[in-house]
Amino acid sequence: MLLNCDPNDREGSLKLVEELTTNADEVQQQVLQEILTQNADTEYLNGFLGGSSDKEQFKKKIPIVVYEDIKPYIEHIANGEASQIISAQPITELLTSSGTSGGLPKMMPSTAEDMDRKTFLYNLLVPVMNQYVDGLDQGKGMYLLFIKPEISTPAGLMARPVLTSYYKSSNFRNRPFNRFNVYTSPDETILCSDSKQSMYCQLLCGLVQRDEVLRVGAVFASAFLRAIKFLEDYWQEMCSNIRMGHVSDWITDPGCQNAVSGILRHPNSELAHLIESECNGKSWEEIIRRLWPRTKYVDVIVTGSMAQYIPTLDFYSGGLPLVSTMYASSECYFGINLKPLSDPSSVSYTLLPNMAYFEFLPVEKNHEELNHGVRCNGDSEPNCLNKEGQEEGEEQEQEAVDLVQVKVGHYYELVVTTFTGLYRYRVGDILMVTGFHNNAPQFRFVHRRNVVLSIDTDKTNEEDLLKAVTKAKLLLEPLGFLLTEYTSYADTCSIPGHYVLFWELKMRGNGDLPELETRIMEECCSTVEQSLDSVYRRCRSKDKSIGPLEIRVVKHGTFDALMDFCVSQGSSVNQYKTPRCIKSEKALNILDSRAVGIFFSRKTPHWEPFRIEAK
Template sequence: MVMDGKKLEYKGEKALKELEKLTANAAEVQEEVLKMILTQNKGTEYLNKYMAGVESKSQVPHFKRCVPVTTYKDVRPYIQRIANGDNSNLITSQPVTEMLCSSGTSAGEPKLMPSIEEDLDRRTFLYNLIMPIINQYVGGLDEGKAMFLYFVKAEMSTPCGLPARTVLTSFYKSQHFKNRSHDPYNDFTSPDQTILCYDSNQSMYCQLLAGLVFRHQVLRLGAVFASAFLRAISFLERNWRKLCQDIRTGKLDHAMITDAQCQSAMYSSVLLRPQPLVADEIESICSSKSWKGIVRRLWPKAKYIEAVITGSMSQYIPSLEYYSDGKLPLVCTMYASSECYFGVNLKPFCKPADVSFTLLPNMGHFEFIPLGESATWSIDLDEEEEEEEEVPPNKLVDLVHVRVGCYYELVVTTFAGLYRYRIGDVLQVTGFHNQAPQFRFICRRNVVLSVDNDKTNEEDLHKSITAAKKLLEPYNALLVEYTSCADASTVPGHYVIYWEIAYNNGLVDEAFAIDPTVLQECCAAVEERLDYTYRRCRTLDKSVGPLEIRIVEAGTFESLMDFFINQGASINQYKTPRCIKSKAALKLLNSNVKASSFSSRDPCWNP
């Protein structure tokens, strides 16, 4: 039932049949996965601490009774030893082939996660499910091209020479990705060399140029995250004239593109001849006063936009709908992390608010920390600031025993040596597909604002801002992006929300046109939607000051993204942090503030 190696390379109808088989036998598959992990790794230093001398038939129950729930700080010493060249069986019996870097934007510095060779097979198995699932809803996608904007990040090396890179960089550089050309659904507009270019600006330029040249063949659009797709639209706004010139002449702007591999790939497969008529069409579209619906006008045959739009990425849904004129479905296909790939969306054309992921029981062994039947769980502070509450091993719930409607924190045991590891994601069970549960992603546990006893999680912050931004609509304005911080420089401290506002004719310097009293009402609207503890602190305890909204210059959040990328974040995995703690990042934001307002009244408080 549990596959490895080439057995994982199912495609088409075979992939769907395998999906049904796995989910119909989820309990059996999970048991087999855990047995396999324990059998392979029973001689490791880590497992020996808890399972030395345990007979094979007793391994699984003993594991669930005795192996503790862990966080990164527990596994970090072992990972550091591997990175330094200790090749003994520390956490896995399989050779660690690389270290995968987390995005590092929601919890401080990037974490390093061990990866073994067969992990790529598991990721490929999940990727191979995507198109068979989508083909059940949309046909003919093998008759055109996909304009997916993918990027790699420059690699590092550990002291012993292991590559340290993001999980997406690892996949794009693997033979699994390079050997995809025989699959008609993997006909991308972007040449591989442009995806593998480490200069994100040159990569973006070439990939957009290729997408424009093949615009009438493009049936699918997307990026890994919604934020990356919108960054591409912003890049296009600034550079469409240069791109049109290159298409018109059939020659690259060599001042812009200096990478020899990009140049060679573009001339051999994209810029085959001058195309003045194509350039004229694109110029006519891009010179329009309003860019509403620009995506549909530039790529008229596109059937959907694919990107992660759950969690904090849901903030970008209005912008995606604006640029697509609300006519292109937003498709979110999979759920994955640096630690493990988890599952797929079996209804990819559902509404964004209804996206749920079916966890695939062969990806790893999944357990869950119960958080209750309502969204009122306690969200701890960042693990670097406050000790994680210890979770008893017997408190965890198996994959097939979760309950619909309840909230859980995901815990995973992997083939690469993570044991009962807290991913930090809060999920809600929405249903089952056969035996396999389906989950809605809620938030990351450690993304919080806190001044006193208040603890605001990412979902509550997002809901409150979603309500407040509606007050901008009469001004034909759109909230482009936001982040926040807890400002302790005032007494009492208060929440600061940074907003970048656009108007329907594009990003312009018109934010001052919004009446200051409206911004005050926006502040109050945010506060009214925050939780009981916050409103009590504001109104009764007076331990939290009035919330402040600071309006920043157009382009500030792109500068913030550049800042984090320069600090080591990946353009593929970047997500705007919803709570900023970096002093340098806050300095950048504050240097671009051009207006601010405070809440003019206390929020309602009901004991």
């Protein structure tokens, strides 16, 4: 079901949203029928259904899967096998997700038609936003957008992040003319593969056009704050460029040179002086309001792990509304926020029933293991269990419910069947139903299943963290040290943010803990980093969006004190488990107050673009 949306037709677009959400169930059944009919003869579906496109048989015979189940099919396509093994439509590219499998990004199939489906959702954002904020067609958006590394598979398909795919597409370059879609960043600066030159030029263009800027943003809160930190480091040079009317000589990318020159045009000492006076003050509080005074809101995703950046965004923006407009992933674009000015803690997304066929695995709050005040990854919700009491990630057949069958206040894991060749695929997102818009449910994103640490696009789960810590502690064991406990948190007070690990060590026997050798502990930090997945290492070494990992060694008995605190907050002594990620400020104070050594990684972990080997 492929629909068109003209972003200039506000009335028609909003009417379409009403029709889709009112007829949510009918649209969903039509979507599933279309997917099954279109792909009935694919190797994957035919193996289960024998050419049938019956919904009941689909529910009965098609298993609910995770990435490891479909990975062989994706690899076959990457290596040259026909798309027909999973999709009747040609697979035109593979989208690399920020989630990982075996240390490498997952690869999701995509088709030419699917780009149009994503564009449909982007176009809907315009009329929805115009309902709540007047005059957005009277200025520009300073959106800081970037591309990331891509490779060519043995079959000649491009494998790249979903946003890189979109920015490089004709759909983005030829987006319908609408003042809402006019950005201060020329396309050439967005498409520059040198992230430093891209960042510099986009910010410079944003400063030159400051009087036209009505909204600022990036995709994720982390990326926007990284840009602010970059501006702190380079504003003086940018002011010099504005004063001279010429971009710095180290900007060597031809597209950036030409695009920025067309915007700088001539020297402007008055603008340079104004920016200098704002940036040279005692504090950068409200710097966004001061540099771009007409700004109405900050457009960034601040749900899920990005919620940890809200206080810092409020500081820099002076309390401007933080708008999370859409919910999407590499697997599929899901839905939009129909109330974009709602408080970040209340953001709910309406899943659009034409985007894919949605199912939901019920999960329940685990009241027995609730660690009040000790929150993982910024989530205020407790751990989730499925109906049989299993923890998330444990395999057991569960009965999935359809989109319109979910219940308000209940928790679910999202499962999708897409037009691109994914069938009953577990996305890994835990959602809570907050209400309905007409007959379409609205969901609050709670967290990613099993993810404990995230700063940018990285998603480190408990198992990966354990493996990395296990490798690092081997450096200490020959010296007589034992790692007795550990936990972690994502420190976003600095920009860029970084991982912090708390380690409690003891000596073999009963000896007191001697002074720790800095060189050895720094090597432990580096070993942890090198042992984490390629997405983390890319963010550290190429994107510079994550800072050096830190280990804080705490004195003996610290984790006993942490347990006492958790029990005092309502945890069960019998079922207490040390949380592997902590967000509670009080719990962090307990750990910090007992730190006896602080160490940082001094090496940048090795990273290179992942390779797909022909088989």
